[in-house]
Structure formats: C-alpha cells, structure tokens
Amino acid sequence: MSDILEFFEDGTLILPYGSKPRVPWKLSQPDDDTFITLPVFLAFCGIASALRPWNRRNARFKAILSLSEESCLSVYTAAARVFLNGIADYKPGTRPFVTDWGGRYSNRDQFEVLTKDQAIFVKEPNKTLDDEARLFADTVVDVPPRSRRHAEAALKRFGMPVIDRDVELLLSEPWDRLDKAFQEGRSPNLSLQRLRRYPLPSATADVPEPQVPGPTLADMHGYGPVVEWGNDLARDIDDYKSGRIRWEDVDGGVLLSGPTGTGKTTFVRALANSCGVSVSAGSFSTWQTAGSLDDFLKAMRKTFEEAESKAPSILFVDEVDSFGSRNIRDYNRAYMTAAISGFLELLDGFHRREGVVVVAACNHPDSLDPAIRRAGRLDRHYQITLPDAQSRLSILKFHSGIELDQSQTEMFGMATEGLSGADIEQLSRDARRAARRRLEVLSGTHIIDQLRALTELSEDFVRALAVHEAGHALVSIEVGHGEVTEVKISRYRVEGKYSQLGYVQYGRIGARPKTRADYLNAIAVCLAGIAAELEVFGWFADGSSGSETADLNRATELATMLEGALGMGHTLLVEGPLEQLERLRTYNPDFRRRVHDVLQSEFGRVKSIIQARRTALDAIVERLMETKAMTGDEVAEIVQRHKMPRVSLAKLPRRGTGA
Template sequence: MAREHVTLPVYMAYCAIAGALRPWNREGSRAIVTLEVQDDYYTPLYTQAARVFAAGIWRPNEWEDSHVFEWSAKSGRDEVQAEKSQRAIFLSPPEYRLTEENRLFSDAVIPMGPRTRRHAEAALRRAKLPVDESTIDLLMSEPWSRLSKAFQDRRGPLQALDRLRQTRGQNSKDADSETTESTGPTLAEMHGIGPALDWGNNLAKDLADYRAGVIGWKDVDGGVLISGPPGGGKTMFASALANTCQVPIVFGSVSRWQEAGALDEHLKAMRNSFAEAKARAPSILFIDEVDTIGNRMEADRNRGYMRGVIAGLLELLDGFERRAGVVVLGACNYPQLVDPAIRRPGRLDRHLEIAPPDAQSRLAILGFHAGLDLDGDQAEKFEFATDGFSGAEIERLVRDAKRVARRRSETLSADHIVEQLPSVTVLPEDLLHCIAVHEAGHALVGFEIGHGQIADIKISSFRMDGSSRPLGQVEIERAAPRRRTKTA
C-alpha cells in the first residue's frame, strides 16, 4: 500500500474494512463480499479504502477500480461486472436495505462497525505523528466529510490537522457553551413570512427537547416542503431556522447532484449529502430546487433517468429511523410539480409557503445585509418603495449602495440606501388632505351600509414614479353573511 496515495482518514476506513474482510485478506482470493456499513459512513472515503484493500489482495493485472461497488436500486450492471470477474466488494450504505437477491448474490454479508480509537491510533502511527488523546478525539468526533476535505494528497498530515483544528474553532460550537456564533439572522429577526415562522419556532423547541431526551425523534417533524417565488427568502429562512435551532445546516441541490454525472454518480452525490447531515446530527438538510427533480408520471426521453433519481430520493427519505436527527427541508418554486410520492406521510408531508416579506421583515433584511437601521421618513420611504421586494432584491439594493459608497470613498449610510430606491415623489400636504378625506368617505359609507367593521385606514406619503399603486385604502372586516328575507 503506497503511503503517498492513502490519506489518514482513508487509512482509518481501510482499517475497518480490513478487519471485516480478514478471512479474504490473502493474495489471489476470489469472492464477492458485501460490507453492511453503519451510520458512520462516507461514500468517497470508504470507496477509496475498499479499492486500496482490493488492490492488495488481487494481483494488479486482475484488478480494476470497478471491482468496488455500492448497492443501490440500480445495481444490475454492477452485478454483471462482478460476476464476470468473480471478485468484488459491495458497500451497503446505511440508507439502503439489502434485498434477499443481494444477499443470495453475495458470498458473504458482513456487518462493519464504525471507526474506533484503535483505527485512529494506527493511522497516526503510519503517518509518523504523535499519538495523543486530543488528536484521537479530534479524528473520532469530526464528520468523515470534513476529514476528507482536510487531508489531501498535496497537504501534509500535520498541516491538515492544524487546518482542521482552526476551522473547528471557527465553525463548531463550544461544548461548554449554550450559545453559538451566529452567521446570519434568526427567526426572531424575520417577520411576515406566514405559518413557516410558527412552525420553525416549534421545531426549535422540539429539537431542544429531543437533545434533552424529553421526546423521541418520532415526535419531531422530520421533513417539510417550503415553497415561494424565486428570491423569496427560502434559503434565508433555512439559515435562520438552523441558527434558531442551534444546529448545523447542510446545503444540497438537485442541480448540483446532477452535475456529478451519470445516474450512479448522481445518486452517490445525493447519498453523500444525507450522510454528511447524518454525521452532524442533529442537523438540517436543505434541498434546493426539489421541484426540478420531476414527476414519475412525466413521459420524455429522460424518464428512466429521473425515475431512478426519484426512487433514490424516496429511499433516503423513507429511512426515518436511520436518519434520526436530520430534518429535511425541500425548497421549490412550484410545489404542484413535486412528485406526490415525495409528499407522502413520513417524507416531506408538510407544506409551508414562504410569503413575501412584510415591511418589518424588509427592514430586518436590510439591517442584516447593510448593518444599518433606518428611522423616520427614511424608513417610511424604504417600506413604500420596496413593497413586494424579495430578500434577494433587497440584498441587491444593498450591494449597489455599497458600490456607490466605495466609488465615493464614503462610509455606507442610510442616504446611500435611499438613493438606490426606486424613484418616489413626496406628496404635498394639500394632496394628502384630499386623499385622507376620500378614504374617510369610503370608511363612513362602508360603516353606514353595514358592509363590515373598519379595520384600518391607510394613506401613503409617497407616490412611486410610473406606478399606478393606490395612494390610500380602507381595510374592512366583512360581516358574517346574513340570511336574506323578503324585507332585507
């Protein structure tokens, strides 16, 4: 086994595989063996470790990388290839349920336990690094995904450990502290986004009870579908939810999974996101663009491919007990396009619509991106001019204001923000008086004819240039319908 081709975490995974496959650890042996791995799993590392093991027991002219496979619903071609060579290692990830056919095909199905401290010690000794308890604790507590990113062929193991410790201090919460360093807003800073806000606050309380052992995972909402227009704040809501719940968030995307390539690679990328979220549980897995995954009833030339993708996602969503601690948030623009099976009970069975941000929420979004608070006329002008704006549009407005301030060598201020607002005109006092009288007339007539209770009367001090938006309105709570009679 060439040292330069095996990183420290790969060797840790190799130790687990070698221990499980000890009866076959001899050169020239022939077998098709399945390793049934537990929750502590990361596909790229374990696949590479299995290839290293296989290269050691099978002669180079008999060895191909393709002799290591991962069981999935689409493993037919892998079985043909394994049967042809009469030697292969199949990995069964935690979210996959081995079928009777899988077991019959395998010469042996061996449960493989998680990494151990002995594996970490062996990896440190092989890398000629000091074997101390703090380093072993680090290697045992970090998710496989972070270990894989830290230890690279181009980077020495000591340098990798230093980088791992540095980022751990920046990105993980102190075990002795009850607070975490926020990298964005919390739900307390978001307003006017509809029922999603109440659901998120309830989830935060449930996760706290789950961590305290008060409730089991079955009492926590493990999957929800959120929808809204592009740029409407779905991603910001997910980040705010994670900050409120004080749990890590893993970002996935249907389009990024698809970039992995063919169906097998697509499915592996999807499973890796779930595995990373599981390794960091309790956590939130945010899946963006879930409506683009398609519907199994659609008929086009890509139907077979997408059916395989949807089937793979359903398997991952169905593993409720196995993904204990992982809340899945699927985000989309068009919920009606999501396959009904994805929205069945036990999967993404709750649908929440992210409403456009109201005035208070828009001011909070501005404060987050710009670090500024508007007051008085500036706040009123901002609320009026950004009516209907999404969070992304407000972020763009702040970006433009910052650019102007930089060009002028000035510190960003509220004036720069107001300057970027759509052009509005301040209405003169006499016109405001006319609008007020007009709206008061609507209110009086509505009240006298019993149209309903007057809830609010609003007039605007501004007019947006080129807009036909009403300058005033009367909000009426309509009375309950009355049964009609001959006299009324």
C-alpha cells in the first residue's frame, strides 16, 4: 500500500488531489501544540497513504485508523492532527478532533464528533471493532506499517543523509523508543546517536535466561479447595486453547482472601505455571500513584489491556479491598465511586474480556462493594488460612529442599505454629545464609537454629499431657461425641509464647439438630482431661482453666447455655443471651447452682467411665509417650482391644427344665 506514495528528490511528499505538493513541515495554525518530530513524520506518511481518498482540502469524514503496531498511539495521534491541519483551516484556539477508539470517553467522543466536519479515531491493535463502529464511521482503514520509503523520506525532510544503518534503525526500533529519543529541541542526529548508544538487548533476546523452577499447584500444600479449583481452571484453559470449549465456559474470576503472608501471591504464580500462561499484575495503590482520577483509570485500563494482549493470561489484582464500597459516605465518595465503576466496567463491560482470568486478593473481603462479587465477576471466593503443621513442612521442603528427622519435625512444628508461608520462606533464606557463613552444606540443623528458642519438657510434664489428652479421646469414643482423628502431645515449649502443648482433633459432626444429650456429651468430653489426671495422679493442673478455650471454661459455657439459653435445663424458660447469662451466673445463686449441678453430674459420669476403662487409658498413655502422636484409628483400636465384656441384664438366662 505504501508503494502508491510519491516523493520529490528532496523528500517532499506529493499528496494527490492537491494542486501543489503539501508537506507536514510547518503547522497550519501557529497555536497548535503538535510538534513534528521524525517519528511523527513517519506516522504521517502511513496516515496519508491510508486516507488518500480524503486527502483534499476541507474533506468531510469520520475515519477510524486501525494501527498494525503496538505502543505507537501517541505518535499516530500527533500525526493525525498534522494530517487534519493540512486539509482544513481551524479557527484560532481550536484543534483537529483526534482521539483513541475504545478509550474511557469513547461514547462521549462519538457524540461530540457529530458536530465536526473532520474527525479521526486511532484504534490500537488490541482493541476490537464491531458492526456499531463500522456504522458510525465513514471509513475504517488499516494504516500500513512504516516502510523503507517512509524512513528515507523522513531522513531527507530533516536534512540528514540516507544511510542504510539509519534506515534500518528507524524501521526496527519500537515506537516508544523512537518517541523518547526524538524530542522537541533535540537534533535528529543526536537522537540517532542515543538510539545506537543504548541499543535494545536484541543480541541476547533470543537466548532465554535460566529460569528458576517456580511453584506449581502440586506444591501448594494446605491451600484447600482453591487448589482443586486451580486444577480445573488449568484443564479448562487447555481445552480453550485446543478449541474444545468457548471462553464463556471458563471461570473468569476468583477472589482470594486471608491474612498477610498466607501465600496468595505465591498461589497466583503456581496457578499461572500450572495453566501455562503469563501473569499481569496491578493493585489499587499502584494505579493510584499514576496521579489524578483520570490517570488512575487510565493506568487500570492499561493493566487490563496488557493482560488481554497476552491472552490467555491471568490478571492478578492485589489489595482489591482498597476499592471499598460505594455505600460508604465520606468526603472521598465521588472518587471511590468512579474508581469502582471503572473497575466493574473492566471486569465485564460491554465486551467481555476474553482470555483473561482475574484473580483478586484481599485481607478484608467483607469491605468489598457487593457489585464486585456479583455473579460473573468475582463471585467465587476462597479463604487462604495460615498453613497447618504438615503444610509448613511442605513449604519448608519446597524452599530449602530439606527433610527434617522426627525430632526436628516436632520442634519445627511447635516453633513455627502461627507462621505464614512467607515467614517460612524467610526462615529458609536465613538458614542458607548461616550455612554459607560456616562453609557447610545446608541441613536440618541450620533450619532448627533459626527457630524461636525451645525448652524441652520434663518426662513427668509430658506424661501429664499424655494422661490429659488420652482422657479426652477415651471419653469421646465412649459417649459417641465425635470421631477422634488425631491425638498429639509435644515435648517442647516455645519460650515466651503461649502454645498448645497437646490436643485431640475431632472429625466433623453430622449436620443435625443437637439435643440435650449432645450438649451433655460435649460437657463430658471437656471434663475428661482433668478426670483422667485425678484418676492417675490424684490432682489436675491449672492448664484446664483460664482462657476462653480452656476445658473448664468451655464446659461452664456449655452448661450455662443449656440451663439459660436453650430451654433444655430444669425449665423451658430462656433467661437471655450468653452475655447476660454470665452476669446472671455471677449474681443469681439459684442459676449458678443449676449450672454447678450440671457440671458436677457430668463430672461424676466421666470419672466412672475413666475408672471403668483405666486399662485402655493406660495403654493410650504409653503409646503417646512413645510416639507423641496417634491417629484416631489407633486410639479406637486400643479402646476396642481393652473393651470389658458386659453382661446384659435385659434378658435373664433360661433355666434348664428338670424331668
């Protein structure tokens, strides 16, 4: 298409339909702020070629120029103004109408242009055109890419010799680099020198840099259901790439929430690696630093467009809760309303973002505007919690490659309780640094050295823990409170930190209405630890009371609810909510006595169970002292093995009949 252009020997561009050659050298209006640089002239050549039928004095048209190259919008916009200045006389203080197609103010621009004689919309390669656009415009034309003849003409027009090296440079450099190099007030020769002095790393661009293996979803231990969702997404994207499904069948967005450091960003990297796609990232704070509200919206739109250009891809939006809600009324409401509206438009808009999965992360999902979590936007929500002990070990192995022995595993689990994946990654870095300083190979010892100070508990202390937890497990099985899944005790305590030294983990109880018997069984299980200590030692320790989750506190709360809040006590009367019942228990002796009677009755029942099953209790304790951890099946097997034969009194034995 560029071959139809004709030039004089001095590089003057000959435009058809004119009585004499016109060149974009001097602006037709002295107050126009478009400065013609060499890149602008290059772009002008392409526009003049594309709009050749309308390149005549006072032609009336609305054109959409479809660009073929990225990152050249500003240059072509300037060149389009130069083109319109050449064919029409504009009044002082007015400018030719040129804007980008599909921008934020696209609808307003289309309305405004109805009053204009000439208008040009410049469309970037990643924007789409529909039938409405073609109905609106008088012409939609493809702008040819810059050619050798364009580059030669540009060099001539700026009084420079036509050298093959310079021509190739003008044709190979990205538009954004050309725009930065050729500035107002800088000579073209100096601009070319700068381009050659700071070349693109093309010599090494084809040689991929060594890549550090990144995590995949298989490495995301302890993340729960979101990993299963990620695996489904990876399969769907693979089917989409293969043409087996449409993009409408792929989940377009998901919301991740959880405390800082739980690994939301790491999960996104693992998700992208498993899906085989690239990641674009943005956040409220980074978009806000762009400047005014318009700059904010433009930066946000640019991030979405970047993700669309890489489709299929993942767009990670961090700090999404910073958008807040439009229901909050404060001095900043207008700004936030516009920001949220812009975000919603990009999430689904008129043309759905095909090929882009938006993964948003936040700490406070409840503060999000409800519209953001509407179906089709970020309606799926997964909470990412702090990793459990096994997950922390897996995270350690991923970051360090170290597998700890049994003793180290126990210390690591105790000392890292409450730590996030980011904390464990930092711990691994510190351990590697320590190993380097000592000129040693990284080992479990270096990991343990980085942990918080641990104190090894005495044998008597550990046995008391074993008796207490064994009592909970045994009574739970006996009364049918719930399935025991794990029993564990520790040999270590973290200095200066309250930590749970033992626990019994229960399976989920079936969803059914709870009766008085269920509450009494729960109270019995709470009291079983101290009942076991009394049976074995004749005393119980103070760890069973004090905190809200301590055994006696929890048992007292359940008994209070039973007597005063559920109508399951000595009367159907409901005394009030739990907060009032605590006060009632303090100042009402009769109510306090009834709560006491419930606790005392269940404590007597539990002591009877412990005494009757003492053999099983001792067996569980000895096993815990050896292994420090037992599965629920192991506990149940011991209880069953030591089950006492029972004589049924339901039926009397039949007497033989004598002759």
